[in-house]
Amino acid sequence: MTYVITKPCIGTKDNSCVEVCPVDCIHPRPDEPGYEEVEHLHIDPEQCIDCDACVEACPVDACFAEDQVPTEYARYTQVNAAYFAQ
């Protein structure tokens, strides 16, 4: 499985998830190129260990386990994966 960052992150990019992700799989970090440009953060599905840390940390409830993503945000699963496929 993986976790997915969805729409509520847009305009928020709070980074709490980056601070707690135990495997550093959320990008871009504030110190990485492209941070200012992206609308929201992304979880690398190849690296995510499904630990739930981002869900607990997120102040705007943007993170979901892949099988719990609300239907209206379904496309974000693909959007997260595509960011790392570049």
Place this chain on the structure above:
Amino acid sequence: VPSLGTDKQPLRVAIVGSGPSGFYAAGHLLNSRSHPDLRVEVDVFDRLPTPWGLVRGGVAPDHPNIKAVSRVYEKIARHSGFRFYGNVEYGRDVGYDDLHTHHHAVIYAVGARTDRRLGIPGEDLPGSWPATELVGWYNGHPDYRHLEFDFSCPRAVVIGNGNVAADVARMLTLPHAELAQTDVAEHALAALAESRIEEVVVLGRRGPAQAAFTNPELLELGAITDVDVVVDPRDVELDPLSREWLETGAAGTVARKNIEILQEYASRGPQGKRRRIVLRFLVSPIALLGDKRVEGIRICRNELRDEGGSLRACSTDATETIDCGVVFRSIGYRGVLLEGLPFDERTGTVPNEEGRVVGEDATRRRGDYVVGWIKRGPTGIIGTNKRDAQQTIDALLADLQAGDIVAPAEPSREALEELLAERSPDHVTYAGWEAIDRREREAGEPYGRPRIKLTTTEELLDAARERVG
């Protein structure tokens, strides 16, 4: 200290404990984003021959994806400034003064070694266990491998409503075939194969809205092969206080989602599967019953009261008795006193400000820092320790910047290793751990298991020595 943190004079830091908080502290020091040119030597000590703390000894065997977090720690360990000294116990093999003789700073990352007690009659009857001992036992921790649990009774009771309680309920009900694909300790696999437990009752002191399970752990309980999860519909009808709490948003998403999950469980009804997990809420144990060993548990019904904004469980006169042959209490871990450090008996932690140890007289203990559970208490998940460690390392590096670091008598790794050769000739280096790791993985391979753990100190030391031959 001028020019500390350079090639000529690296900053030397000892970390006591190699669990997640210790490793994140090491990682933040060795790959500091704020001080990219800092030269650091990090010496990590563990009382066990193996690293990774609760990732090896706590995370349930059927959670291999979570254990994959260790790849991050392996990467940290490959840094040239990193050394591991396993089978070296703080307070036995090395003491406070030893570490401060050879390091500029010492970070205690020892976690919380013991459990909290219930304080009720019968707690010490045979058959009454801290969940921590069961967890250590099924994970092959050398301290617990000799324990003998009796699973010959049809019902077990687990006291607590957190993820450890969920782990225990799952481990007691997982089908043998699934458990046999994990890295569960061999002795536990054999003993659990003979288990006659049919039902595990999990007791929560407060209501379903206050349960401390994370969503995935609670979801998992409802998805175990051939196990019914049973919730009384009356238990998930929320009391007015809890409903208000949920609706005002004072409760987080996790609590709201937990309620949804539990309401779905309540609607399922039993399906006659091989085993059952029964989740009970608003009940507290008042006594363990039995003559020579546990035969039952008396519980009382609780009600929630609003006390200054937080909902407290208060006991009522309604009681009942549940027959059971074994009880696991999972109501929290607790830290223990460490040589040379102040200790807060109430919280079971080392008093600190942002990770800087603070003595009894409220003055700073220069050179002493804490991370993880011994710093903030036994809460949070693995990732919580990453942010926690960042705070401590930020404090340490700010102290370095401010020159607020005491110069040790002999800040040299050679001198430390001379001491270890004398005090602890059987210590295990990182290469020794890699030999253990290789041996365990190879042993598991023919059976399609991730590893078969070595579970005695002797076996582990033998495997660690093998690399030399």
